[in-house]
Amino acid sequence: GAVVSQHPSRVICKSGTSVKIECRSLDFQATTMFWYRQFPKKSLMLMATSNEGSKATYEQGVEKDKFLINHASLTLSTLTVTSAHPEDSSFYICSAKEGGSYEQYFGPGTRLTVT
Amino acid sequence: DAKTTQPPSMDCAEGRAANLPCNHSTISGNEYVYWYRQIHSQGPQYIIHGLKNNETNEMASLIITEDRKSSTLILPHATLRDTAVYYCIVKGAGGGSEKLVFGKGTKLTVNP
Numbered sequence: 313g314a315v316v317s318q319h320p321s322r323v324i325c326k327s328g329t330s331v332k333i334e335c336r337s338l339d340f341q342a343t344t345m346f347w348y349r350q351f352p353k354k355s356l357m358l359m360a361t362s363n364e365g366s367k368a369t370y371e372q373g374v375e376k377d378k379f380l381i382n383h384a385s386l387t388l389s390t391l392t393v394t395s396a397h398p399e400d401s402s403f404y405i406c407s408a409k410e411g412g413s414y415e416q417y418f419g420p421g422t423r424l425t426v427t
Numbered sequence: 428d429a430k431t432t433q434p435p436s437m438d439c440a441e442g443r444a445a446n447l448p449c450n451h452s453t454i455s456g457n458e459y460v461y462w463y464r465q466i467h468s469q470g471p472q473y474i475i476h477g478l479k480n481n482e483t484n485e486m487a488s489l490i491i492t493e494d495r496k497s498s499t500l501i502l503p504h505a506t507l508r509d510t511a512v513y514y515c516i517v518k519g520a521g522g523g524s525e526k527l528v529f530g531k532g533t534k535l536t537v538n539p
Contacts, residue, residue, distance in 0.1 A: 316470075344525060355514075356471065356529040405470045409525065414459075416527060418470035 314340045316408050318419035325396055325426055332392045333422045335406030341386035342408035346416065347379075350403040362389055396426040430454070431515045433533045439509075441539050445502040449515030452496040458519050460491060461527070462500045464511040471514065471529075474500065505537045 315338040325331050335345060344363050348356040360376075362368035362383035370376045380392040389408075393400055403423055407416040432450040439445040451460060461476040475482055475489045477498070482489045488501040502509055514532040518525075 318470075346526070348529075355531050356465075358526055358528065361526065403468070407470070407527075414476065415473055416525075418463075418472065421468070421470050423468075 314338075314408075314410075314415075314417045316342075316406065316417045316419040318404075318406055318422050320422060321420065322423045323425070325424070327397055327426055328395055330392055330394045331396055331424060332390055333404055333406075333424070335389045335391070335408065335419050337387050337408040337410075337417070340408075340410045340417075342389070343386065343411035344409045345383055345389040346407045346409075347381060347389075347391050348405045348407070350405060350421075356405060359391075393424065396424070398426045400424065401426045430517050430528070431530050433513070433515055433530065435531065436534045436536070438536050438538060439502075439505045441507060441537055442504055445505040445509065445535055445537070447500040447502075447513050447515075447533050447535065448497065449500070450497045451515070451517045454495050454517050455519075458517045460489065460495075460498050461516045461518055462487070462489065463514045463516065463527070463529075464509075465514070465532070466508075466511045474513075505535075507537050507539065509535065510537045511535060 317336045319334045347359045350356045359374045360368040360370045362381050368381040383389040403421050405421040407418045409416045462474040463471040465471045477489045491498045512532040512534050
């Protein structure tokens with residue numbers, strides 16, 4: 313199956329700093345990418361949907377100025393957590409979808425810890 | 428707001444079939460049933476999907492009732508590596524319905 317990578321797999325940062333997480337589709341062109349957040353023992357919650365070259369569409373309750381999403385190419389989307397706080401500590405997962413495909417391919421996730 | 432109902436947990440003996448139920452009584456005519464699973468601390472993995480016919484692939488079988496209000500995912504010979512949270516999701520075929528809405532899923536534990 314198609315491969316989606318995330319980098320870094322794990323990051324620890326200090327409160328108030330910004331962190332960038334990359335999501336790459338390695339063997340297909342991802343016209344749409346999705347960003348999810350998962351707190352311990354909870355289900356995945358969709359944060360935003362991004363189409364290549366367009367502004368991301370954020371889910372209700374997700375601050376677009378805090379979680380900056382860029383999908384500038386068909387193989388790369390980035391999520392930047394700005395001015396991170398301890399409550400932003402979570403497992404961030406991206407998924408990617410090729411235009412016309414029914415299937416979303418998920419990345420392995422990034423564990424963010426804000427101290 | 429997930430549109431499916433699944434038992435929170437199930438156990439299965441290694442080598443036996445695991446049958447995971449899902450209720451989706453409000454499913455509409457153009458919505459598919461998708462199954463994903465998530466092994467601890469990993470991203471979700473696609474398993475199978477179907478509309479109204481039963482489906483089978485190398486991982487599992489999907490049995491959808493005739494009225495489409497429920498379905499069952501079958502892992503024919505469960506192994507320890509199948510221990511994961513299994514998510515049943517209903518989703519439209521396209522247009523603005525690309526989002527996957529994850530419910531709480533079923534935590535399947537395969538025991539030796």
